[in-house]
Amino acid sequence: MDSKGVLVCGEIADGQLAPITIELLGIGRKLADDLGEELSALLMGSNIGDVGQEAIAYGADNVYVAEDSLLENYNSDAYTQVAANLCKKVLPSIVLLGHTDIGCDLAPRLNGRLGGGLAMESMALSIDPATKLLVSTRPVFGGNAHATVLSKTARPQMATVRPKTVPPAERDDSRQGKVIPVEDKIDPAAIKVKVVDRIKEEVEGVRLEDAEVVIAGGRGMGNAQDFGKLRELADILGGAVGATRVACDEGWAAATLQVGQSGKVVSPKLYIAVGLSGAMAHIAGCLGSKYIVAINSDKEANIFNVAHFGIVADHKEILPTLIEKFKELKAG
């Protein structure tokens, strides 16, 4: 097993490195340094330009660039093919991907093809000083517990990391590195699944992932109309609306607004949880918030165990006054 080095499977957004990739390069650099090995990056796309150099500036020693029209937008079969072939050549010891639309699909497939060991949604990554193995910590049972995972022999050791979990790498344009084009041609016959359409859902206001304030509602909102009132509060505070899986199941909020283990993980400054009990599967999505506020009529609700502030009352009695007071404070 001659595997060496850390490989980051990067993503490109708007002609630049995606923020998640910069974060992965940050943690990747640290892991590589702990191992005393090199950090590489793989960039796939159709018109990559100077992005390779960017990756070097963020810490990569080698950047493998695969350019092909078939790679313009994410295609599972094409990307898996390219990444797997590269890994079989380069034999990295560790492969890191973002826990993103791309990473969630690519990582398990890549792992399956290469026969490595994968820990999805890792919250913490480190190298065990004694064994030199990658140790990942990931949430299990809806976030109720944390498990540490490692792969003794299977290679590569893989992990996906959620955006904003680890600090981004520092940019240093003076860094030196190699940009290596990937020569292998993609076999079109191996591309079985085709993307036929892409539909963007128009979201009102700020994007959930970027919002500094999130107002989330759950089962306790009761109906679509009352749920809609959260929008008002979000607008006053310049934030986004989120929802628990139950609220989405009920049709009160679009699936893209789901916060939780199977939805989005957000870490705003302020997270106001209204009418939701705080089941772990949802909490897992907001624990990174600076301040969590709970408004729930049940004083035993679990949300009060993780909140910093709370009011034990029915949201119908609190929201209108809260909205009015915030309006006042903003104006004054």
Added chain:
Amino acid sequence: MSPVSATYWGIPGYAIFWVLFIIAFGLFVQRVYVLLRLMSLGKQENRFGRIGLRIKNMLFEVIPQWCSLRSVTRKDLAGLGHALMFWGFGFFLISYIVFIGLAEGFGLHAVLMGTTFETVYASILDIAGVFVIIAIVWAAIRRYVIRPERLEINVEAGVIMIMVFSLMALHFCIEGFGIAGSGESAAWPPLGAAFARFLSGTDISQSTLTAVSHGAWWLHYALILGFLVYIPRSKHLHVLAAGPNIFFKPIGPNVVLEPIPLEAIEDPEGTEAFGVSKIQDFTWKDLLDLYACAVCGRCHVNCPAQVSGKSLSPKEVIHNLKEHLLEAGPGLLAGDTGESAKGQNKTLIGDVVTEDEIWACTTCGACQEVCPVGIEHIRKIIELRQNLVMAQSKMPESAQLMLRNMQSRGHPWSGAQSLRLRGDWTQDLELNILSPGDSAHTLFWVGCTGALIDRNVNATLSLTRVLKAAGVDFAVLGEAETCCGDPARRAGYDFQFQILAEENIELLKSYNIKKIITSCPHCYNTMKNEYPLYGGDFKVVHYTELIANLVSQGTLKLTKELDAIVTYHDPCYLSRYNEVYLEPRRIFQDIPKAQLREMERSKKTTFCCGGGGGHLWIEEQPGTTKINHIRIEEVIETGADTVVTSCPYCLQMLEEGIEHKGIKDSLQAKDLIEVVEATMK
């Protein structure tokens, strides 16, 4: 002289008499025959048990008019009017048979007329006639002038009133003109004779008077025959159908749901006709119900869904079903199938009864309680739900969530498990929690709400303490208890109910349980009235019955003062379904200084809290207001500061109402057992 013995335009009166009779009677019989055949479209049902009791019930309801009199309230005296009308008309009916049928039709005029018997009877008729006129005029004023909500302004009612009034008027004309025309002076019958004296004082000749009398007689006869033809073709069909319908009323529980026979349906992909999706899926008794309806509207104004502005009206449901039977029935009898057949392009669920109407019902039973002719509204609604849920998989999403939870977790409270587990309430209590192999005589069956929902767990704990203090020996199932199945059954998911019932009965039998104490009237009703059909025969008591007993015996002494003005909200499933309403009041009687103020709608006329029929979970449809808010208004009206109830659903709904109105500081809701614990020694 007898009117039929004369000759009219060369035709003997007898001939006219009989021809008219045969035509009218023929039309009457033909129509009744069609109605009976339509009724035969319905499925079989055995309502023939306990014939003696049935006869007794029917005679008592009909002849002394208990069916009408029991619905009389201070605001609605119409039942009294109906009783007068009924008795009055009863006398007339006899007179038609004797003095028209026998005397004229069968030529016994000479034998019967002019006799003392005739005079006496005619005098009785005079009085009866006055009563009928008073009743009919009163009815007309109510319906067309006062216009109470429950009475419809329609042509049919008007026609019947005019016919009845005319019959009475003509009767007096026959008498008055007849006596005057005969030249004899008579003292009896009093009104007829008085009218005759008046007529005699006019210039009208005797022959004219007699002619008018005969004319009135024929008109009267024609009108009676017309009525005969009209009865089975109008809402007056209730005259024929009400008696039999009352005869076939359920003896025992008032909502009769038969277990669905599992062996009968083998093919999994076959047309699974569960519940009711076509008019012929109802039983003949259900169809008889439709005939018995007099469109009195009492169910309509007492239905909590209707009163709170939902589209459901029990009256409309019954009316629409009847119309549909009359429209589509003949085609079905003829074997026509397919959508082109008249009326069959209408779907029962959707066109005749809408899904909204089906789901709005809380199964409170007010409609059945107040119906004078014994119509069973509730089971029709539940059977329609059975079809929607079990055959079509169509139901409101809130119902689906609740039923899925029943399936996977054995209780209706989705998400409640995130807060507490079934057996949590037993923590730190010294209780006899049964484990396999144990045996116990009495079991305290807690119920899902009492075990899982915080507010109601307080009541459960309270009851446990009271039972212990009173020295009652009881066991509990703890975490092994699952739902009695009531929410699934009321929501139409009868198979899930059956599975739960069978499993529960097996479990209870394995512990040799003989007596079950419940705190939830729904568990109470289900286990007492419905489990026997699945093999579960236990003595089931609600805690109010038990506590009332203990209080009467002196085992439990309530000695502390109750510093509150209370009103008691009777749960539908306890007071109306099972007639347990004296026991809670018995308890209050013993509490020192207890000020119990009754709401107008209490005991068997209690107004629903809105939580029954699965509605503690199924979202209430939009209306003008919410059912529990109406009830809270009634509570507030009493001036009480505490509303007490003995049902976990009611407690939840009342507390929601109090919170909604923001009056938590002036009104609180309590479970009766909490009051008992607070006042016991």
Added chain:
Amino acid sequence: MNIIVCVKQVLDPEIPPAKFKIDPETKQVIPPPGVPPVISVYDERAVEAACRLKDTHKGNITVISMGSEKAADVIKHAISMGADDGFVLSDAAFENLDSFGIAYVLSKAIEKIGGYDLVLCGRQAADWGAGQVGSILAEILGIPIVTLACDIEAADKNIKVKRIVSDGYEVLEAPLPSLVTVSSEIGLPRLPAGMRLMIARKKQIPVWTAQDIGAEASQLGTDNAHTEITGLSVPDRKTECEIITGATSSEAAVNLAVKLNELK
């Protein structure tokens, strides 16, 4: 269209967090007493997806579940929803397998069943949530895969799948046979209709052992694991929650607004 659905029986995710207990020695969860296990949330959605396809295209749905013999309950649940038959895969050799091991066992069972057009899985298990079995399984079977489906439509020789992405969704076309992992956005699973509840109850679910499906020991066992769990802990999450009060609810709301305004 013949569909095979892989389902897993898991600890009920709806237990109160306070009841969630682990044994750090064995690295297992200790299930609280009296709480029956349930079908994994996403696997139930996969069954629902299969049933929706069967609603419009004739075919057969077979459900397999690797677990203890109690896993027959989740198979019965799937049958009550609309599946036709199922098998429990139970063997001592199947315990404590990692994602590769699980995918291998499922693949052997699937090969034994054969004749399938579509394999459906949940996107991840509601307990350990590794989220890989579907992808590895597709790789072993050598069939295309689409992940995170919220809708599946069948056409003649292929399927059209709507896939969830963070700002909307994609529509993909995949040939048959393929594997699709299903997410909760597909909607609420159906309530079992009438007779199906009773049929499922009575059905006998066969149990297949390692031998029955030809699973080789060389692929199973902890020595062959690609990943192992070296530790399990429950993080200490309790915060000091400051409950904001007031004479009335309105006052409390005002106090909260003021407090939060100070923070920002």
